[in-house]
Structures are given as C-alpha cells and as structure tokens.
Amino acid sequence: MTETFQNALNEAAAQAQAYIAQALAGQTGSIAQGMIYATQGGKAMRAFLVLESARLHGLTTALPAAAAIECMHAYSLVHDDLPCMDDDDLRRGQPTVHVKWDEATAVLVGDALQAMAFDCVLHVDATAEARICLAQTLAQASGLRGMVGGQAADIAAETAATPLTLDEITALQAGKTGALINWAAMAGARIAQAETSALKAYGDALGLAFQIADDILDVTGDAATMGKAVGKDAAAGKATFVSLLGLDGAKRRAHYLVQEACDALSPYGDDAETLKEAARFVIARTH
Amino acid sequence: MTETFQNALNEAAAQAQAYIAQALAGQTGSIAQGMIYATQGGKAMRAFLVLESARLHGLTTALPAAAAIECMHAYSLVHDDLPCMDDDDLRRGQPTVHVKWDEATAVLVGDALQAMAFDCVLHVDATAEARICLAQTLAQASGLRGMVGGQAADIAAETAATPLTLDEITALQAGKTGALINWAAMAGARIAQAETSALKAYGDALGLAFQIADDILDVTGDAATMGKAVGKDAAAGKATFVSLLGLDGAKRRAHYLVQEACDALSPYGDDAETLKEAARFVIARTH
Numbered sequence: 229m230t231e232t233f234q235n236a237l238n239e240a241a242a243q244a245q246a247y248i249a250q251a252l253a254g255q256t257g258s259i260a261q262g263m264i265y266a267t268q269g270g271k272a273m274r275a276f277l278v279l280e281s282a283r284l285h286g287l288t289t290a291l292p293a294a295a296a297i298e299c300m301h302a303y304s305l306v307h308d309d310l311p312c313m314d315d316d317d318l319r320r321g322q323p324t325v326h327v328k329w330d331e332a333t334a335v336l337v338g339d340a341l342q343a344m345a346f347d348c349v350l351h352v353d354a355t356a357e358a359r360i361c362l363a364q365t366l367a368q369a370s371g372l373r374g375m376v377g378g379q380a381a382d383i384a385a386e387t388a389a390t391p392l393t394l395d396e397i398t399a400l401q402a403g404k405t406g407a408l409i410n411w412a413a414m415a416g417a418r419i420a421q422a423e424t425s426a427l428k429a430y431g432d433a434l435g436l437a438f439q440i441a442d443d444i445l446d447v448t449g450d451a452a453t454m455g456k457a458v459g460k461d462a463a464a465g466k467a468t469f470v471s472l473l474g475l476d477g478a479k480r481r482a483h484y485l486v487q488e489a490c491d492a493l494s495p496y497g498d499d500a501e502t503l504k505e506a507a508r509f510v511i512a513r514t515h
Numbered sequence: 516m517t518e519t520f521q522n523a524l525n526e527a528a529a530q531a532q533a534y535i536a537q538a539l540a541g542q543t544g545s546i547a548q549g550m551i552y553a554t555q556g557g558k559a560m561r562a563f564l565v566l567e568s569a570r571l572h573g574l575t576t577a578l579p580a581a582a583a584i585e586c587m588h589a590y591s592l593v594h595d596d597l598p599c600m601d602d603d604d605l606r607r608g609q610p611t612v613h614v615k616w617d618e619a620t621a622v623l624v625g626d627a628l629q630a631m632a633f634d635c636v637l638h639v640d641a642t643a644e645a646r647i648c649l650a651q652t653l654a655q656a657s658g659l660r661g662m663v664g665g666q667a668a669d670i671a672a673e674t675a676a677t678p679l680t681l682d683e684i685t686a687l688q689a690g691k692t693g694a695l696i697n698w699a700a701m702a703g704a705r706i707a708q709a710e711t712s713a714l715k716a717y718g719d720a721l722g723l724a725f726q727i728a729d730d731i732l733d734v735t736g737d738a739a740t741m742g743k744a745v746g747k748d749a750a751a752g753k754a755t756f757v758s759l760l761g762l763d764g765a766k767r768r769a770h771y772l773v774q775e776a777c778d779a780l781s782p783y784g785d786d787a788e789t790l791k792e793a794a795r796f797v798i799a800r801t802h
Contacts, residue, residue, distance in 0.1 A: 255660075258667070260659060303626075307622055310622060312619045332600050335597060335622065336594075336666060339590075339626075340659040342626065343654045343657045343658030343659070343661075344658055344659065346650060347654035350647055350650055356644050356647055357643050359643075364634060364637045364638075367631070368630075368634060372539070376546065376630065377627075380620075383619055384544070384545075
C-alpha cells in the first residue's frame with residue numbers, strides 16, 4: 229500500500245467516524261452507542277471512494293455522503309451478522325452488535341443506521357438535483373434491486389438444490405457488495421453533476437474484484453488477521469468464485485478486474501492514481 | 516365513520532397498495548412477496564393523512580409520499596413483530612412475516628421496505644427543495660430521534676426498575692408512533708411548501724390520541740376484531756396510558772386530544788372536515 233493511499237484511507241475513516249459521532253452527539257442509550265460502535269474499526273473503503281471520487285471533480289464537500297455510505301454499509305453488516313442470518317460473533321476483530329448487546333438492539337441499530345444514511349446524504353453541499361440523485365441512487369443500491377436483493381439471493385443459495393453458476397454468483401455479488409461500492413465510486417461525479425460512465429466502469433470492476441478477493445481470503449486468510457470468521461463458505465459447501473474458478477483462476481480474474489478498473493479511469497489521467505492504488509490494494513492481500 | 520371519510524380511507528389504501536405493487540412489478544422471490552404482503556391489509560391511515568393534507572393544499576400528486584409512509588410503517592411492524600422484539604404471530608389478522616416465511620426474510624423485508632420508502636418519497640412531483648425536505652424529515656421521523664428511538668425506549672421500559680411516568684410514556688410514544696403520523700399529516704403542506712404549523716399541531720394531537728386509543732383497545736378489544744394479540748401490556752405489567760390514567764381518564768384524555776386536533780385545523784375552514792373525521796375515528800372504537 230502506498231503512503232498516499234494509506235493516508236487517504238485513514239483520513240476517510242477518521243473523517244467519516246467524526247461526522248457520525250458529531251451527528252449522534254448528545255444521544256445516549258444503547259442504540260446510539262451501538263451505531264457508533266458499528267461504524268468504527270472498518271477500513272472505510274467506501275468513504276474513501278466517495279471522498280476521492282469527489283476530489284477528482286475538485287470537490288471537498290462530500291463528507292456527508294462518505295458518512296452516509298459507511299452508515300449504510302455498517303447497518304448491512306449488523307443485520308447480516310444476526311443469528312437468523314449469517315450468525316457471526318466476530319466483526320472487525322470485535323464482538324458483533326447482537327453479541328455485545330442483544331438481538332433487539334442489533335435490529336434497531338441497523339434500522340437507525342439506514343435512516344441516518346439517508347439523512348446524511350441529503351446534507352451534502354450540492355445542488356438540490358444532485359442531492360436527490362444521490363439519495364435516490366442510494367435507495368436503489370441498498371434496496372431490493374441492490375444490496376438486500378443480493379443478500380436474499382445469498383441466503384437462498386444456501387438451501388438451493390444445485391450450486392449457483394458463475395453468472396448467478398456474479399449477479400448476486402453485484403447486488404450484495406457491488407451496489408454500495410459502485411455507488412461510492414460514482415458519488416463524486418454525481419455530486420458534481422458530471423459524466424459518471426468512467427467511475428461506473430471503475431466501480432463495477434472494483435466491486436467484483438472486492439468480492440472475489442473476499443472469497444479468496446475466506447480460504448487463505450485466518451480469523452485473527454481478518455477480524456471475522458473464515459472458511460465458512462467452504463464448510464457450508466457454498467459455491468464461491470474460488471470453488472468455481474479454483475484459487476489460481478480466482479486470483480487471475482481478480483487481477484484482470486483490477487486492470488479493468490484502472491483502465492476505466494483513463495479520462496482522469498494522473499489525477500486518478502490514488503483510486504488506482506485502491507483497486508490494487510483490494511487484491512494485494514490475496515497474493 | 517362518515518361515508519366521505521370511509522371512502523377516502525379506502526381510496527388511500529387502494530392507491531398506496533397499487534403504487535407499491537407497481538413499483539415491485541417484475542420482482543419475484545420471497546422478499547418482494549413479503550414486501551407486498553406486509554403493506555397490505557392495514558387501514559392505511561398514514562397514506563390517507565398524506566393524500567388528504569395534500570388535497571387541502573390543492574395537490575393531487577402526493578401518492579408516492581403516501582406509498583412511502585406505508586412502506587416505512589410496514590417495515591416497522593415487520594421488525595417489531597420479530598421474536599427478539601415483541602414476538603407477535605398475528606398482524607392485521609394474518610400470520611406475521613417471520614411466521615409465514617422466516618426471521619431472515621422478515622429482517623430483509625423490513626430493510627428493503629425502508630429503502631423503498633426513501634425511493635418512493637423522492638419521486639413526489641414537487642420542487643427539488645420540497646422533495647429533499649420530505650425525505651430529510653422522513654429520515655428524522657423514522658430514525659433514532661423518532662420511531663426507532665421510541666421503540667428502543669419501549670423495550671428498555673420492559674426491564675426498567677420503575678414503571679415509566681406519564682411524561683416518559685408521552686415522549687416515548689411521540690417517537691414510536693407519533694413521528695410517522697405527524698410526518699404524514701404535515702406532508703401535504705411540505706409538498707406545497709406552505710405553512711406547516713396547523714398540520715403539525717393536528718398531527719401532534721392525533722398521534723398521541725392514536726396511541727392512547729391503542730392502549731385502551733389493548734384492554735377492551737379482542738384479538739379477533741383487532742387482528743393482533745391484545746392484553747399483552749397488562750400481562751407484562753407495562754405502564755400504559757390506561758394504567759396511569761385509568762380507563763375513564765385515558766378516554767377523557769383521548770377525547771380532549773381529538774378536540775385539540777380538530778381545533779388546530781381551523782385555518783383550513785370547512786375543507787378540513789375529512790381530516791377532522793379521521794381524528795374522531797381514531798377514538799371511535801374505544802367508546
């Protein structure tokens with residue numbers, strides 16, 4: 229990881245967390261505590277993508293959108309970790325929200341984080357049209373046609389009679405993890421009301437590379453480094469990019485996608501170097 | 516119930532349900548089915564309040580906002596009914612979503628309905644500023660400072676050492692049920708970018724009357740008529756408006772609030788008769 233990218237990532241995490249903490253200032257009780265807890269400790273890759281894609285368009289006012297996508301992502305993790313969903317006890321190296329508090333708190337923390345995501349994104353300093361576009365696309369990326377739909381397909385796959393095909397897994401992941409990553413990558417262009425196609429192509433490739441890397445790390449990583457359970461997919465006999473492409477095939481595909489993501493940024497020239505670094509970072513841990 | 520009000524209520528329910536079904540057209544799978552299931556069969560009082568407050572301002576374009584508030588309300592019911600929350604098997608006379616499908620489906624149906632609520636509300640045919648105001652106030656009404664906060668306080672009260680006071684219950688209910696009712700009542704003025712204070716006063720009084728009526732019916736109603744479990748609060752030893760004010764005291768307070776709600780509408784003159792009917796209807800079943 230280059231120093232520039234590492235600094236940008238750290239800065240994004242610190243800024244998004246500070247924004248969220250400030251928005252929740254004065255709120256007491258376990259829901260507010262759980263909301264802050266759930267939005268801390270992650271890499272904040274999505275917040276970084278928002279801030280960096282905004283910087284590409286000369287904007288420094290994207291922080292509320294960066295906070296919004298971290299709230300949305302955090303809510304999805306809190307709900308996905310619930311016993312009735314993936315039943316995970318560990319997240320980012322810490323007890324999950326339903327373990328630290330209880331299930332009711334985890335449901336409500338996730339619910340409140342989703343509402344907060346929309347509140348945040350509407351606070352972006354941009355034209356009214358741009359703010360509406362951001363909020364509408366965020367609703368679509370996180371809802372039935374995006375993240376929730378992908379998560380539902382993932383759960384359905386666990387009890388399906390036949391394993392998913394590569395096309396089906398690709399479609400599933402485009403919703404489950406791809407939609408929010410894509411939204412984050414495109415946010416800068418949307419705030420600037422500029423052409424979005426280059427960042428869309430970047431986000432599409434990045435999102436898929438991200439998920440393939442996740443599947444690889446589920447096989448090659450260890451729980452201590454990852455801060456969450458590993459090996460669950462293989463144990464459950466679930467089809468993954470690794471089970472379908474093999475470990476080497478999955479790595480090759482991820483590398484190809486990272487190249488595709490970088491190539492998509494050519495209209496931005498050298499300015500896009502930090503976003504390219506981010507794409508390379510996504511697969512760096514899988515070597 | 517007068518014929519005018521009954522017709523307006525039925526019409527609101529039919530229109531909101533048709534809008535939601537249309538928005539989900541082509542979507543298959545249990546999440547989409549659950550979303551339609553969860554938004555059907557209710558009285559659609561909130562949708563009615565949106566459409567009627569819009570009509571007061573000469574607007575007939577509020578349907579997406581009416582659908583939005585029904586999605587938001589339905590999501591809250593689906594999550595509140597979960598085993599880790601209120602653990603209810605029956606809602607609107609039908610099995611709850613987690614009973615008809617399973618808990619994971621219920622979590623995701625609720626999550627997707629919340630996202631859909633924001634998608635819908637941003638589709639209202641109004642100025643960009645009005646749409647942003649609608650979405651932002653909806654996020655606040657449904658989040659930590661509104662509905663979710665109220666639900667969390669309600670759960671916390673169950674294990675509190677001392678029963679809640681009247682002020683505490685009033686504050687709790689202002690969040691849990693009041694915030695969405697208030698939003699619905701104010702929506703018409705917000706879409707029209709008109710003065711909101713009369714509808715705010717109406718919505719405040721109506722929301723509280725609504726909850727007091729609910730507490731009364733939890734004591735005097737039967738499960739068959741109500742379509743959901745009754746007597747749960749008393750069985751749990753929870754403080755309610757009835758336990759604190761007595762049955763007659765609660766009825767008097769509800770009547771007073773309905774009068775207050777009707778008085779608040781005086782700036783609208785005779786045009787507001789149907790909204791006044793709605794306020795009277797809220798307590799009519801408690802006689």
